[in-house]
Amino acid sequence: MCTHRTTSPAADHAHVVAARPEQGWTLLCDGTLVFDDSGELLPDGRVVAPHRVPAERLAVAAA
Secondary structure, three states: OOOOOOOOOHHHHHOOEEOOOOEEEEEEEOOOOOOOOOEEEOOOOOEEEEOOOOHHHHHOOOO
């Protein structure tokens, strides 16, 4: 495990060790599990709740 010790969002500093997109999760080198819904489970057991963008703020790709 890397020595990265960050606060949320952990993805800013750690790199991907394993990814299972079909299951909806990614393991970072600092032991953090990041879920597709933007939630996180930190190595010390703390949970970061999903922080989704409201639908009204999403950009429309096609005109």
